[in-house]
Amino acid sequence: MDTTSRLLMLLEVVERGSFAKAAETRNIDRSVISKQISRLEDDLGVRLLNRTTRSFSLTAAGAEMIKKASELRQLLGETVRLAENYHQEPRGVLKITSSTIIGRRYLQPVINDFQKRFPQVEVELRLDDKLVDLVSEGFDLAFRVGEPKDSSLIARKIARNRLLILAAPEFIQTYGLPSKIEDLIDLPAASYSSTSLRVEGIRYVDQYGLPQEQKIKSVFRANDAEVLLDKTLSGTTYVLAPAFIINDEIKQGRLVPLLTDIKLQEYSAMYAVYPHRDLPVRTRLFFDAIRDHLGKETPLWESNIPGFEHMYLG
Amino acid sequence: MDTTSRLLMLLEVVERGSFAKAAETRNIDRSVISKQISRLEDDLGVRLLNRTTRSFSLTAAGAEMIKKASELRQLLGETVRLAENYHQEPRGVLKITSSTIIGRRYLQPVINDFQKRFPQVEVELRLDDKLVDLVSEGFDLAFRVGEPKDSSLIARKIARNRLLILAAPEFIQTYGLPSKIEDLIDLPAASYSSTSLRVEGIRYVDQYGLPQEQKIKSVFRANDAEVLLDKTLSGTTYVLAPAFIINDEIKQGRLVPLLTDIKLQEYSAMYAVYPHRDLPVRTRLFFDAIRDHLGKETPLWESNIPGFEHMYLG
DNA sequence: TTTAATTGATGCCATATTGGCATTAATGAA
DNA sequence: TTCATTAATGCCAATATGGCATCAATTAAA
Numbered sequence: 001m002d003t004t005s006r007l008l009m010l011l012e013v014v015e016r017g018s019f020a021k022a023a024e025t026r027n028i029d030r031s032v033i034s035k036q037i038s039r040l041e042d043d044l045g046v047r048l049l050n051r052t053t054r055s056f057s058l059t060a061a062g063a064e065m066i067k068k069a070s071e072l073r074q075l076l077g078e079t080v081r082l083a084e085n086y087h088q089e090p091r092g093v094l095k096i097t098s099s100t101i102i103g104r105r106y107l108q109p110v111i112n113d114f115q116k117r118f119p120q121v122e123v124e125l126r127l128d129d130k131l132v133d134l135v136s137e138g139f140d141l142a143f144r145v146g147e148p149k150d151s152s153l154i155a156r157k158i159a160r161n162r163l164l165i166l167a168a169p170e171f172i173q174t175y176g177l178p179s180k181i182e183d184l185i186d187l188p189a190a191s192y193s194s195t196s197l198r199v200e201g202i203r204y205v206d207q208y209g210l211p212q213e214q215k216i217k218s219v220f221r222a223n224d225a226e227v228l229l230d231k232t233l234s235g236t237t238y239v240l241a242p243a244f245i246i247n248d249e250i251k252q253g254r255l256v257p258l259l260t261d262i263k264l265q266e267y268s269a270m271y272a273v274y275p276h277r278d279l280p281v282r283t284r285l286f287f288d289a290i291r292d293h294l295g296k297e298t299p300l301w302e303s304n305i306p307g308f309e310h311m312y313l314g
Numbered sequence: 315m316d317t318t319s320r321l322l323m324l325l326e327v328v329e330r331g332s333f334a335k336a337a338e339t340r341n342i343d344r345s346v347i348s349k350q351i352s353r354l355e356d357d358l359g360v361r362l363l364n365r366t367t368r369s370f371s372l373t374a375a376g377a378e379m380i381k382k383a384s385e386l387r388q389l390l391g392e393t394v395r396l397a398e399n400y401h402q403e404p405r406g407v408l409k410i411t412s413s414t415i416i417g418r419r420y421l422q423p424v425i426n427d428f429q430k431r432f433p434q435v436e437v438e439l440r441l442d443d444k445l446v447d448l449v450s451e452g453f454d455l456a457f458r459v460g461e462p463k464d465s466s467l468i469a470r471k472i473a474r475n476r477l478l479i480l481a482a483p484e485f486i487q488t489y490g491l492p493s494k495i496e497d498l499i500d501l502p503a504a505s506y507s508s509t510s511l512r513v514e515g516i517r518y519v520d521q522y523g524l525p526q527e528q529k530i531k532s533v534f535r536a537n538d539a540e541v542l543l544d545k546t547l548s549g550t551t552y553v554l555a556p557a558f559i560i561n562d563e564i565k566q567g568r569l570v571p572l573l574t575d576i577k578l579q580e581y582s583a584m585y586a587v588y589p590h591r592d593l594p595v596r597t598r599l600f601f602d603a604i605r606d607h608l609g610k611e612t613p614l615w616e617s618n619i620p621g622f623e624h625m626y627l628g
Numbered sequence: 629t630t631t632a633a634t635t636g637a638t639g640c641c642a643t644a645t646t647g648g649c650a651t652t653a654a655t656g657a658a
Numbered sequence: 659t660t661c662a663t664t665a666a667t668g669c670c671a672a673t674a675t676g677g678c679a680t681c682a683a684t685t686a687a688a
Binding site: 342366 | 674
């Protein structure tokens with residue numbers, strides 16, 4: 001191991017916040033980190049970290065080294081990617097992250113097929129419902145609902161993801177079929193709620209083309225769309241759900257779209273996110289495979305919703 | 315050894331032109347280079363060099379990698395230098411190159427003193443009369459007569475280096491003392507001549523302030539100023555010599571300045587050259603030590619020439 | 629043409645480096 | 659206080675590196 005690798009190790013230690021966490025993400029022993037950072041300090045002749053036994057802070061020199069280490073990682077990444085552009089056959093490790101539902105339902109089938117076509121490519125899939133740092137964790141590709149804020153990343157829209165209002169037949173029997181959107185105000189709703197986002201109404205466009213929001217009476221909140229759908233299947237709530245979580249519940253008649261003649265606001269599409277312009281062959285091919293699988297015009301999941309092309313358009 | 319080091323190794327191989335030469339400058343076995351380059355190609359998954367048994371050429375991928383490797387070397391260098399700026403005490407290796415005469419006569423005494431003051435600093439001195447590539451060979455500092463052309467380097471004038479016309483007393487006995495510069499045309503001269511520079515006259519400024527050149531009759535040419543001086547000491551030639559090669563020949567009366575009332579053209583000064591703005595402590599200190607040793611106003615060597623401040627000024 | 633010298637590749641081996649385990653000391657939280 | 663967690667250290671096995679000898683290919687010299 002040489003100075004560059006040690007600098008990258010230092011960067012990882014600082015990014016992760018401790019020697020132990022850095023060791024964990026690298027799957028090596030802490031002692032290795034400890035020894036290599038010490039060695040780096042010896043080589044550079046400068047103390048980089050002020051250590052206590054349970055934490056550390058950066059010295060001035062350390063802070064500068066971190067910046068440089070980050071530049072080095074960037075440049076080294078570019079270099080390796082440049083080399084990868086010369087591969088005719090894809091190889092290497094394809095590191096992907098996505099939310100659990102996207103990964104399980106839409107990526108996994110594509111991965112299975114992809115690795116049959118390209119056995120040389122290893123795949124590492126990290127399902128995580130909170131965002132991860134693509135750059136520092138070295139991901140090639142992320143799939144997310146909603147455009148990411150980090151403008152240093154590149155996001156491409158993969159498929160639209162429209163909304164529906166759904167209820168089970170049992171719910172309709174109990175509460176009657178709502179005929180206009182205002183009827184929803186008294187009906188029990190399941191709604192998405194997390195630390196970052198809390199849905200408290202249904203946004204739609206009225207007959208005059210103006211954006212409106214209909215308040216809802218949320219009786220069940222969760223930060224997992226599938227859980228909300230499950231709740232709705234039990235007949236005790238209706239739900240505002242994105243199309244991409246629908247399986248065959250509608251085809252089987254277990255869920256019914258409500259108020260299909262109102263016009264719902266466009267919902268965040270599914271995006272693919274990657275950290276730099278020039279993708280390695282394996283990433284480009286996987287990207288294409290996903291787009292193929294999800295469909296060009298009509299997303300795959302919309303085929304599970306008969307007549308969806310005429311719904312919620314006003 | 316990791317990818318970065320291997321890329322730097324590749325760069326060195328390409329710059330030196332062969333595995334063998336790269337191995338030589340690194341003082342390692344050729345087999346190491348061969349193995350590491352192969353390893354690099356495996357890791358990147360790309361052939362970088364088209365090899366025959368006795369030479370190689372870069373592939374397209376190789377050429378791109380070389381560029382990146384060069385950027386990496388630059389960035390890594392900056393990083394290490396940044397760390398070195400935090401040293402309070404100088405340490406590390408000070409790599410210096412100069413012409414033989416400058417090194418032996420003017421650097422060596424300073425180095426001796428410098429290493430007494432800073433025992434932690436190792437010094438590597440390369441005496442070479444032809445220019446070497448500071449960047450690729452990793453030199454901290456070079457001392458040269460004449461401003462270097464490479465504008466990516468930084469050059470600072472260390473000391474002026476005026477010219478004299480010299481002859482031995484024996485020469486004067488034989489040929490008489492020349493009273494005006496035109497007299498030189500018939501007198502045998504020793505003159506500098508190398509593949510890059512051939513001195514064929516003496517440039518001076520006439521009474522009207524106009525630049526003139528007096529042709530000389532060169533009977534002995536060499537590409538080494540000391541040899542020319544030695545020849546002149548034998549009494550068979552006169553010579554146009556830069557002041558910095560004078561020892562105590564004039565003080566001892568073994569050489570006499572001729573035609574001291576003409577005005578000679580300014581000659582190339584001695585320059586210190588370094589490859590980047592922010593010098594490590596050891597380099598800055600050595601630089602200062604050299605300037606101290608050579609003198610602020612009057613260069614050290616001019617003290618060997620009594621009355622020089624009044625000579626050759628017209 | 630033959631011979632000699634040089635180049636990069638390869639196999640083998642001694643040595644140096646690395647990474648894992650166990651232990652220790654220090655620190656902060658419960 | 660006790661307990662869990664952290665980084666440092668010493669020891670050992672596994673791995674990687676660099677040097678040597680050798681080989682095959684190629685070029686230059688005789």
